[in-house]
Amino acid sequence: MSYPGYPYQQRTPTVVPAHPFDPRADAEILRKAMKGFGTDEKAIINVLTKRTNDQRLQIAIQFKTLYGKDLIKDLKSELSGNFENLVVAMMTPLPEFYAKELHDAMSGVGTDEDVLIEVLCTMSNNEIRTIRQAYHSMYYKPLESDLKGDTGGTFKRLMVSLCNACRDESMVTDHQKAAADAQALLRAGELRFGTDESTFNMILCQRNVAQLQLTFQEYQRITGHDIEQAIKNEFSGDCEEGFLAVVRSIKNKAAFFAKMLNKSMKGLGTNDSQLIRIVVTRSEIDMGEVKREYQSKYGESLAEAIKGDCSGHYKKCLLALIGESS
Structure with missing residues (x-):
């Protein structure tokens, strides 16, 4: 399964096919x-x-x-340990790997919403459909029914909409529609008492990436501030994080994953499952760009962050995947 990402996305893989290959x-x-x-x-x-x-x-x-x-x-x-988990992730077919990550995030006590957000908010229609098929064949249940059973409210509606995989992917843009959508988002949020979540859900889950980028620019022009600020003002908790993830991955997917990598390594302890998931999956897509965004945003290289946070063969394997030596 190849993961081309959205059409505008720059491909900068750090893992490329070996040639010759035996x-x-x-x-x-x-x-x-x-x-x-x-x-x-x-x-x-x-x-x-x-x-x-x-x-x-x-x-x-x-x-x-x-x-x-x-x-x-x-x-x-x-x-053993994280090195074993990393190698097993590398050896698992991508659709099955994502399906397992989603299933693990929803099984047991509580839900790891970060995993649901990271996967469903950043994938193309084809990627989501392929993951849905893998999920159904592995767990004998539709992904959508597990999402419905494990999430609630506005966040549940966002996850179900994204799982439906019906985003326009034409990349055709319309300035008038962008202006109308920006006004609709403004009326649904900042210009009213309470928030009309369904308008945010409909626009952010349906419009194509290029069209949404125009809408975000238009929103900035008419309000003087970023759409992210509006989301932070209007939403909270998982719902806020979900809408922010959609916006950030549409604005700059590599920057979104750089932020997620930083989040996985900063603070008390390391979220190794998140670190492994992002490094393994993005290494064949845009890890070169993710590294540039990481350096730019955090003032240290991703390699330095990994060296400071991980050790042993686990560290060496991560560094090799991002195209760096230990």
């Missing part, structure tokens, strides 16, 4: 790295971080053909 030779290297006493983690990192998700899956097929063993199970038995 999955049989790679399978042999991995087998040797795990055979006998001790594990050659360096060899595992060297192979897997220099192959795309699709190529890693081909290596797994060769591994099973050659040795009659499951590569992921062997890796899990040899590795």
